[in-house]
Structure formats: structure tokens, C-alpha cells
Amino acid sequence: MRLFSQHQIRYLTSLDGLWDFAFSPDGHDRQPSQYNSSMAVPGCWDASIEFALQRGVGCYRRQFRVPEDGRYLLRFDGVANDAAVFVNGEHLCSHYGPHTPFVSPAIRLNAGPHTLEVKADNRFGDHNTLLQEKCGWYCYGGIHRSVYLERLADVRIERLTGRVLAVDETTARVRLSAELRNYSDTFQSRSLSLFFDHLDEAQLEVELEPRQTKEISREFALLDIQPWTPDNPALYTLAAVTQDDDLRERFGVRTIECRERNILINGEPVKLRGVNHHDYQPNSGYTNTLEQIKYDLDLIKQLGLNFVRTSHYPKDQLFLDLCDEMGLMVFEEATGWQNGPEEMRTNRFRDQCSQCIEEMVKTHENHPSIIIWGLLNEVRSEYDDLRPVFEHLINRFHELDPTRPVTYATNRLLFMGTEKQDKMLDLVDILCPNLYNRWYENIVGPENGDPADYLERQLANFDEQGLSDKPVIIGECGAGAQLGCHRIDRRRWSEEMQADIVQEIIEVYGKHPRIAGYAIWLFADTACSENEEMGRPGSHNCKGLVDEYRRPKMAFYKVDELHRRA
Ligand code: ADA
DSSP: OOOSSSSSSSOEEOOOOOEEEEEEEOOSSSOSSSOOEEEESSOOOGGTTTTTTTOOOOEEEEEEEEEESSEEEEEEEOOOOOEEETTTTTEEEEOOOOOOOOOOOEEEEEEEEEEEEEEEEOOOOTHHHHHOOOSSSSSOOOSSSOOEEOOOOEEEEEEEEEEEEESSSEEEEEEEEEEEOOSSSSEEEEEEEEEEEETTEEEEEEETTOEEEEEEEEEEEESSSOOBBBBSSEEEEEEEEOOOOOOEEEOOOEEEEEETTEEEETEEEEEEEEOOOOOOBBBTTTTOHHHHHHHHHHHHHTTOOEEETTTTSSHHHHHHEEEEHTEEEEEESSSSOOHHHHTTHHHHHHHHHHHHHHHHHHTTTOOTTEEEEOOOOOTTTGGGGGGHHHHHHHHHHHHHHSSEEEEEHHHHOOGGGGGOOOOOOOGOOOOOOOOOOOTTTTHHHHOOOOOHHHHHHHHHHHTTTTTTTSOEEEEEEOBBOOTTTTTOOOOOOOOHHHHHHHHHHHHHHOOOEEEEEESSSSSSSOOOTTTTOOOGGEEEEEOOSBOOOOBHHHHHHHHHHHHOOO
């Protein structure tokens, strides 16, 4: 689902609803003989009552009808973690990657009913390198985002991308690129119209050999454009239209640069003040409705914040559509969390991470709200031999999208001692330490307790490494509290202690001229994996400003007070 209409010509129908369901802990070699249960799509079976916390293979089935004979494809917005898709009993495609969309190959179908089966696997293991058992959140399984059936024209508009080349006071130069693919075995020609909203358009003739894919680009010089800014998030509609297909995307005209330690939006330095956000609802896991997402983002805006980090995976388009409309700036992260050096050395890790990056950038790059791409949260960046992996993945971002800065959140910092310090920071555009000075004193060491003092030493350490020109944002900072736990002695897990720490870090990072932004860990309490090591009362990471039901803690009001004052 999107917040605007993408097609007026293309036939696209939702396959969301109640699907037949069968579960097997060890996986099924073949399709199950019986589907003895049912499951909501989108949804996560391990958030349901019947299959709570089950790891294994969930088999989904539904019938669908096609209106006329022709070529079709299936679109999945998110299946965790592996998906295998079957139509009328035949294997059509497989996909790995819990949080990125994919489309099936084209398939010929006759008018009438057909059977779609999807197997989703949420088990951990070597086949699944991005997520592991010890992950910092509960890794759900299922078809957790929407599914669509699409009727294919012979020539399909695969993608439409806008890219801002330059903006000055009166003119914006924007390049529109449409990718067209000929799915037929015959030569095809099309008249293609590219529209920049109602302001300008270009007409082009395109010729395609059988099975050929072509990218067609045109530059537009636009007058009197309103730039997208957090205060005035002006949006325009781009369109690519042929005789038999169409695609619309929403777009904002804005530039982003990192210069002299600042992050600049349209040439103006911004201070990012935000939170980390997980896709988590107690009764539906990863699946968040439009109302739930809007509720979260409204609360974030109400707090006077302007920034969200999508820890630790790509979001659904709905989330990003809302951020575009609300003027929230987003740091979107590819799936991953503290991946170990052994797995990072494997080709499979490199390929799976690279695929996730590619799918995320290609499907999300039109969102003006996304101002930073991220990857590899808190991995072992002290190992020299991992450098080629970092280079490969960071370069992949720059090749796919040269317009946005790239970073990864690191905890290989001064407090780890010289041997464990990060060696890859020269590769990123923004430095992004995760800092928990008052909270994890057992890890950071009591001598590093004071956030203000530690920050100065860490910044000096960055400077000594020759990194003094790069902007610094704090990727995570915060403390835990259980809702309703009040202690006069302000001890650990009390709301009082969390509020004190949150106040201190906002005052330190918010006022420091060298800090371009911070994201408090965490917006809402989030369920943790079964084997979480770091002390998680009630199996939840309870560093939320609100609990999992969005009930505010004292720290929430503290953030509100401090940002209103700022
Ligand atoms: C890390 C990690 C987060 C979360 C946090 C915590 O910084 O990136 O996902 O687990 O620690 O709460 O300890």
C-alpha cells in the first residue's frame, strides 16, 4: 500500500487477506498435504496465538483469479526470512531477505482460478547470514508485508527514478530515468511520456528488441520549485506513461551534502534530533498498519524530533511515504546486527548484504525523507582483513546512489582499547558512534561514565585518526526503564534513572557544536530474541521512551520538555 496512486493503467490487485496455513518446525520438502490453519497476510505467524515464538517453515496458500489470459507477476513487499513461491504446484522463484521487496519472474496464466503457495522460513543458520539467534530484536517469520498480482504489458515500466542534479534560487535541474523492459519475443516500440508533475513533460519514442531492457533519461530544468525541507516537505509526482503501462513516484527536490563537519540539506546545516525505531507491535510483530505507523510518527513529531533511524533494517514504503509527507529525515539501514567476523568473511554474507542494499536503494531512492544510507550495525570493524567487505558494500551504495552519504553505526571505539578500535571509518561519509556511557558501564568502563568527558576524548581520538572533517552523529544513546518502575533512589530500570540519563545525553549531544545529530535508543520497547544476552527484563529491550503499547515513560516527557526548549 502507498499513500498515493501509482497506476491508472496497470492492472494491480492486492492478494492480502486470510490465507490457508500449515507450520512445520523442520520444513517441508514438498507442499503440505493439509493446510489445517489460517493466517493473516500481512502478518507474522510467531506473533499469532497459535504459533507464538515458533521457528520453522510456515506454508501459506490462497487461490486467486486472473481476469484474462496473459502474462502476470507476483509482488511481495516483505517475507521473512527466506521465501519460496509456487504457482499451481510449480516452483516459480525464491528470495532471501526479510525486509526487502521482490517480484517473481513473469508467468503465463489463463483466465480463471489459480493456486499460490508460499513457504517462509524464519530459522537461523548459515543460509541466513544477516540475522542470527543473538540478534538484538525478535526476528519474526511470515509474509509480513503486502502481496500483489500484476498483469504485465509486453513492455513494462520497471522503474522510474528522479535525481536532483542542482538547485539554485530559481531553478532546479532534475533527471528522470525510466527503465523499460520488453517481456515479449517480438520487437516493440512505445511512445513514452515522462512527467514532472504538471510542470513539465517530455515525449520520447522507445524501441526495444525482444527481451531487451533500456533506461531512458531526460533532464528537466524547473522553475519556481519548492524544495523539500523538514518544515515544508513539498512533494511532486513523477510519472512515466506509455500506451499500455504507467508508473508514478513521489519525489521531493532537495540536496544533501556533508561539508566541514556539517550535514547540509539544500545548503543549510541541520541538527538531527531523533530516535531509533523498530517495526514492532506486541500482537503483530513486524506488521504495522498505517494507523500504527502514523501513531508512532505523530508521537515522534509531537516530541519536536526531526529524525528517525530505521534500526536495523529497511522499512515498508508506507513508513517512508509518511516520513516524506511529515518532513521527518530518515537514516535507513540495510538488514544486519553485530554480524561476526567469520560470517562476514563468507561470500554468502557479502552477496546477501549486497542484495539487501541493492533492493533497498532501488525501491526507496525516490523518498526525499531518506538522507542517509546505513549498513553493518556494530560489526567487528577492528579486523583489517574485513576491509574488502566494507569497501565492497559501501561502494555498492555509492554506485547505486551517489547523492546520499553512507555510514555504519560503530561501537569499536576508544573504550574498547586500541586493539579493538574501528579501522574502517575513513570509508564512511559520516561518523556514527553508538554511545551508552551511563548505561553499560560494565562495557565502557567506569572511567568513561561521564558522557560529556567521554565525548571530548572520542572526538579527539577521531581527529587523531585524521577524521576531523567528517560530520558526527550519535547513532544510539539511551537507557532502560520498565514502565511503572519508580524508585526514589533512581536505580537501574527505574523511569527516573532513564529520564536522568536521557536528559544528560540530550543536553550534551544537543548542544555540542561538533555533533550533527543523535538518535535516542529507542522509540518504543521491543521484543527481544529468545537468547538475548544483555539483560532484558521481560524479554524486551526496554529502552523505549514509550513501552510496547506506546504508553509514555518519564523519559518521553523529558524529551518533550528539552526539545520544546531547544
Ligand atoms: C546496541 C544495538 C541495539 C541494541 C542496543 C542495546 O547498540 O545496536 O540494537 O541492542 O545495543 O539496547 O543494548
